[in-house]
Amino acid sequence: MTYLTVPVMIIFGIFLLAMVMVGIWTYQETTTFSDFALGGRRLSAPVAALSAGASDMSGWLFLGLPGAVYAAGIGATWIAVGLVIGTYLNWRLVAPRLRTYTEMAGNSVTLSAYLEERFEDGSKVLRTVSATVIVVFFTVYVASALIAGGVLFEEIFGGGFEFALTVFAVVMVVYTFLGGFRAVSVTHSVQATLMFFAALALPLIGIGLLGGFDALGGVLGAKTPALLDMGAEAGFDDGGWETGKPLSGVAVISLLAWGLGYFGQPHILVRFMSIRSTREIPMARRIGVGWVIVVLAGASLVGLVGIAALDEPLENPETVFIALSAQLVNPWVAGILLVAVLAAIKSTADSQLLVSATALTEDFYRAFLNRRASDACLVFVARGTVVAVALVAYAIALSGGAVLDIVAYAWAGFGAAFGPVILLSLYWPRMTRAGAMAGIVTGAVTVVVWKRIDPLLGPLETGVYEMVPGVLVATAAALFFGRFVGRPPLRDWYGPMDNRTPQRMMAG
Structure with a gap:
């Protein structure tokens, strides 16, 4: 099925060209490695908040979540509840201290460098292990995003998957290569705005056409009351919906547990490191949490509206956003809505690409090969690693769906490997290098083993x-x-810095 129209093509073309122009515009501002990796720690509160949200949600926001709600009803929204709680706690507990401690740790630009300095690891084993975990899993993550982008292009425009994949990859690499973190973060502000508009506009248009929320509830209830029960999971096949079964306590806990992953996601934590001042974190937190609440609620409503408004049940529930866009609005509006899906996919992929390239440059090239490398040299190497990681991810993406089997639990892998260690590094003075290493290794291994054994x-x-x-x-x-x-560690990490202690920063 394709939705190829001239308006949609024009809007997609303008969007992709704008992303490239941002890379060209920010190229002149990217002169040091800190600029390339963290934007020189100059992000304002709104940009940091929107960039964190955009890099977090990915195409799952408009494909996976609406699809889950479309198939199972509002019982699937427990995952959204967990994500909102996790987002708030991440901004509240992690952001202020991580921003300060990474600056205290020799102005660290990667989590691996921060952990090495925080735990005084002269052996570099902790840095090497953590950086390896980041690079390997994020390269696969980027590959999965390239696949999703290629599938989206193919679904909308038709044509070959390889061509669509190539266009998506080239545009993303160009602006990341040129502008680094600054380009990625600026494009995220635009993309987060598009995602906000799409998550709000499409369900409201659908609800309006149905006759309001009461009419929506009536249609859903007539199909099966389980669709409107937070404690139930409706059954779905391509013929329609049935009563299904109650959600168990284990299922609810598992859905809520997605929120635990936030404390260990490098592509989100790096936004905390890049904000220009801890004084801006309270504002960023309010913007970020508010944005997340709106887009998750809107995406969930898309699934419910799809059940009530679409003419026929979908074979693939994850296409509900695309199908509604094609059926309910004119091609120009549909183009904007569908660009938001592309923005969600790309805003996560470019973050992961940049974090991987930064880790290779900082944690391997400078740490082991050239400790005295100049900023110009590091920026050159970082740009080269952007291309290298993208090429590897592109090669993996061409192989198709096998990548998705690994990425399905990568969020849990990062959350378990880094989440407890990051929190303890910020709040427990007694924490040692051995504790950090044990947490990273056992967390990652447990996720991998559990996924296979259970x-x-x-x-x-x-x-x-x-x-x-x-x-x-x-x-x-x-x-x-x-x-x-x-x-x-011998160093006192809990003392004042510039007359500002972490405890005071938490008061915001």
Whole structure:
């Protein structure tokens, strides 16, 4: 099915050209490696907030979440509740201290460099392990986003998948290569605005055409009351919906547990590191959390409106946003709405691409090959690694869906590997290098092992999202080894800096 029209093509073309122009515009501002990796730590509160949100949500916002609600009803929105809570706690608990501590840690531009300095690891093992985890998983993450972008282009315009994949990849690489973090963050502001508009406009248009919220509820209730029950999961096949089954406590906890992943996502945490002042974090938190609430609520409503408004049930629930855009609005508006889907996919992929390239440059090239490299040299290497990571991701993406099997639990892997360690590094003075290493390794391994073992248990299968055991095991390991193995850092990380303590910053 294709929705090829001249207006949609024009809007997509303008959007892609604008992204390239941002890269050209920010090229002159990217003169140092700090500029390339963190935008020189000059992001304003609105830009930091919108960039964090845009880099977080990805195409899942307009494909996965509406599709889940379309298939199962509002019981699927527990995941959105968990994400809102996780977003708030991340801004509240992590952002102020991480911004300060990464500056104290030799103005660190990567999480790996921060962890090395925070735990006084002269062996560089901690930096190497954490950077390797970041580069490997994010390269695969970028590949999955390229696949999603290629599929979106193919779904809308038709044509070959390889050509669509190539166009998507080239545009993303060009502006990231030229402008680095600054270009990525500026484009995120535009993309986050598009995502906000799309998440709000499409469901409201659909609800208006149906006759209001009462009419929407009436249609859904007539199909099956389970669609409107937070404690139930409606059954779905291509013929329609049925009563389904109650959601178990384990299912609800697993959906809410997605929020735990925020504390360990490098592409989100780097936005906290880049904000120009801790005094701007309270404003950024309010903007960021408000944005997340609106877009998640809107995306959830898209799924419900799709059930009531579409002429025929969809074979693939994840196309509900695209199908509604084609059916309910004129081609010009549809073009804007569909560009928002592209923006969601791209805003996560470019963040992950940049974090991977920065880790390769800072944590491998400078740490092991050229410690005295100049800023010009580091920027040159960083731009080269952007291209290298993109080429590897592109090659993986051409192989198709096998990548998605790994990426399905990458969020849990990052959350479990880095979340407990980051939190403990910011709040527990006794934390040691051994505790950090134990937390990263056990968290990542537990997620991978749990994902493979739990389905093999047959009647004993728990169905628990791998984030839950991953975070629990990583926290226990970090606490145990942090308490009994090694010495605490000699440096006082909890003293004042420029007359500002982390405790005062938390008061915002």
